[in-house]
Amino acid sequence: MSLENISHSIDNWLYNTFDPTIALLIEFLIIAVCVIGLFAALGLVLILMERKVSAWMQVRLGPNRVGPGGMFQTVADTVKLIVKEGMTPNNVDRFLFNLAPFIVMIVSMVVLAPLMFAKNFQIWDINIGILFIIAISSVSVIGILMAGWASNNKYSLLGAMRSGAQIVSYELSAGLSVLCIVVLSGSLKISDIINSQANGWWIFKGHIPVIIAFVIFIIAVTAETNRAPFDLAEAESELTAGFHTEYSGMKFALFFLAEYVNVFIVCAIGATLFLGGWMPLHFGTANKFNEVMDYIPSSLWFFGKTFFLIFVIMWFRWTFPRLRIDQLLNLEWKYLLPISMFNLLLVTVIAILKWHF
Amino acid sequence: MAFLKNYIKNVFGAVRSSLKGMKLTGYYALHHKREKITQQYPDNRDELILPERFRGEVVMIHDENNEHACTGCTACELACPNATIKIITKFDVTPEGKKKKALDTFVYHLELCTLCNLCIVACPTDAIKMAQTFEHSVYDRSKLTKVLNNPGSKIREGVE
Numbered sequence: 001m002s003l004e005n006i007s008h009s010i011d012n013w014l015y016n017t018f019d020p021t022i023a024l025l026i027e028f029l030i031i032a033v034c035v036i037g038l039f040a041a042l043g044l045v046l047i048l049m050e051r052k053v054s055a056w057m058q059v060r061l062g063p064n065r066v067g068p069g070g071m072f073q074t075v076a077d078t079v080k081l082i083v084k085e086g087m088t089p090n091n092v093d094r095f096l097f098n099l100a101p102f103i104v105m106i107v108s109m110v111v112l113a114p115l116m117f118a119k120n121f122q123i124w125d126i127n128i129g130i131l132f133i134i135a136i137s138s139v140s141v142i143g144i145l146m147a148g149w150a151s152n153n154k155y156s157l158l159g160a161m162r163s164g165a166q167i168v169s170y171e172l173s174a175g176l177s178v179l180c181i182v183v184l185s186g187s188l189k190i191s192d193i194i195n196s197q198a199n200g201w202w203i204f205k206g207h208i209p210v211i212i213a214f215v216i217f218i219i220a221v222t223a224e225t226n227r228a229p230f231d232l233a234e235a236e237s238e239l240t241a242g243f244h245t246e247y248s249g250m251k252f253a254l255f256f257l258a259e260y261v262n263v264f265i266v267c268a269i270g271a272t273l274f275l276g277g278w279m280p281l282h283f284g285t286a287n288k289f290n291e292v293m294d295y296i297p298s299s300l301w302f303f304g305k306t307f308f309l310i311f312v313i314m315w316f317r318w319t320f321p322r323l324r325i326d327q328l329l330n331l332e333w334k335y336l337l338p339i340s341m342f343n344l345l346l347v348t349v350i351a352i353l354k355w356h357f
Numbered sequence: 358m359a360f361l362k363n364y365i366k367n368v369f370g371a372v373r374s375s376l377k378g379m380k381l382t383g384y385y386a387l388h389h390k391r392e393k394i395t396q397q398y399p400d401n402r403d404e405l406i407l408p409e410r411f412r413g414e415v416v417m418i419h420d421e422n423n424e425h426a427c428t429g430c431t432a433c434e435l436a437c438p439n440a441t442i443k444i445i446t447k448f449d450v451t452p453e454g455k456k457k458k459a460l461d462t463f464v465y466h467l468e469l470c471t472l473c474n475l476c477i478v479a480c481p482t483d484a485i486k487m488a489q490t491f492e493h494s495v496y497d498r499s500k501l502t503k504v505l506n507n508p509g510s511k512i513r514e515g516v517e
Contacts, residue, residue: 057389059393319381320375320378
C-alpha cells in the first residue's frame with residue numbers, strides 16, 4: 001500500500017464510474033483539498049519545529065505548556081488568529097491590500113504541482129518542471145511588493161522594496177545552481193531528474209562542483225524565502241515587520257504560512273535535485289545495505305531529506321546575524337554569482353566529458 | 358593576481374567562520390538538555406536555583422547574638438542614588454562615659470530601590486548584603502518600607 005497504488009486506484013475508480021470530464025473535476029477537487037490540508041499541516045508542524053529548534057539553539061525550553069511538550073501551541077495560535085478580526089486600515093488600497101496575501105499563498109500552492117512526494121506520486125509531471133518552479137516562484141515577489149505598496153506605510157514599502165531587490169538578485173544564483181543539475185541529468189522533468197539519481201545522488205556523483213552548487217543553492221533559497229540572515233524585508237528591529245506590518249488576523253497568518261510553506265518547497269526542490277528526491281540511499285556494490293534501504297518507504301525518504309534541509313535553514317537563521325543591504329548585495333553580485341557561473345562551466349565540462357559517476 | 362588571492366581567501370574565511378558559528382549552535386541544539394539554564398519558576402519554587410550574585414533586596418546581616426556590624430556611618434545613605442535608605446542614629450554612652458554615635462533605625466524603602474548594589478559596595482563594615490528573595494508583591498505600598506535592624510539588636514563588639 002504505497003501512495004502510488006492509492007492514487008492509481010482512486011484514479012481508476014473515478015474514471016470507471018464517471019465520465020472523463022466529471023472525473024477530472026473530482027480529481028481537481030481532491031487535489032485542492034489535499035493541498036490545503038498539506039498546507040495547514042505544514043504550517044503547524046514547521047512553526048512548532050522552528051520554535052523548538054530556536055529554543056534549543058539558544059539553550060531555552062521553547063513552548064512547553066500547551067499539550068505534551070508544547071505540541072499544541074501552534075494549534076492554539078492558529079485558532080487565535082482565525083477568530084481575530086481581519087482589520088483593513090483606513091487609507092490603504094483596499095483591493096490590492098486584500099489581494100496580496102492570496103497571491104503569495106496561491107504562488108506557493110502552484111509551485112507544489114510538479115513536486116514528487118513519493119515514488120510516482122505527483123500532481124502534475126510537466127516536462128518543464130524545474131523551469132515551471134523557477135518561473136512561478138518569482139511571482140511571489142509581486143505579492144510582497146503589492147502588500148508593501150498597498151499598506152500606505154513607509155516601513156512596509158521599504159521592506160517590500162528590499163525584498164524585491166533581494167529576490168531578484170538571489171534568483172540568479174539559485175537558477176544557476178539548479179542549471180548545474182539540469183546539465184548533468186539532461187532534463188527539466190522532475191521524474192527524469194530523480195530517475196537519473198537511481199545509482200547515486202547527484203551530490204555524491206557530481207564531485208566538488210555539485211557540492212558547491214548545493215551550498216550556493218541553499219544560501220540563495222534562504223535569501224529568496226526572506227529568512228534570516230537575509231530577512232531584511234521583515235527586519236523586526238528596524239522595520240517592525242516589513243511588508244506585513246499592517247496585516248492582522250488571518251491575512252497575516254496567510255503571509256506567515258506562505259513563508260513556511262515556501263521554505264518547505266525550496267527544501268523539497270533542493271532534496272529533489274541534489275539528494276535524489278524519494279530515491280533511497282544506495283552505495284554502488286553494497287547490495288545488502290541497498291536492500292535494507294529499499295525497505296524504507298519512498299515518501300519517508302523524501303520527507304526526511306526535506307526536513308533535514310529545513311533544519312539546516314533553521315540552523316542558519318538562529319546562528320547568523322542579519323546582513324546589511326550592501327553586504328547582502330555584495331555577497332550575491334561579487335561572490336555567489338561569479339562562483340556559480342564558473343561552477344556551471346565546470347559542471348558542463350564534467351557532463352560533456354562524462355567524468356561524473 | 359593579488360586580487361584573486363584575496364578573493365579566494367575571503368571566500369574560505371567566510372566559510373570557515375560560518376561553520377564555526379554553526380558548530381556552536383549545533384552543539385547547543387544537540388546538548389540543550391544539559392546546557393539549559395531556564396528555571397520553570399512557579400513549578401519549582403522550592404528547589405529554585407538563583408545565581409550567586411542575584412540581587413533581590415537589601416538585608417542587614419545579624420549573627421546569633423542578634424548583633425550587626427552597622428556603625429551608623431551613613432555611607433550607604435550617601436551612596437544611594439535615589440534616597441532609598443534613611444539612617445536614624447542615636448548616641449550610646451560607653452563605659453568610660455564617652456558618647457558614641459550608633460545605629461538606631463535603618464529604614465529601607467524597597468519601593469524606591471533599583472537594586473543597584475552601590476550601598477553594599479559603599480559599606481565599610483559589610484553590615485548589609487543583597488538577599489535572594491524576589492517575591493516582593495504586597496497589597497499595600499507602606500509594607501515595602503522596612504526597618505532592617507532587628508528590634509533589640511546592637512552593634513557587635515570591636516566593629517568600628
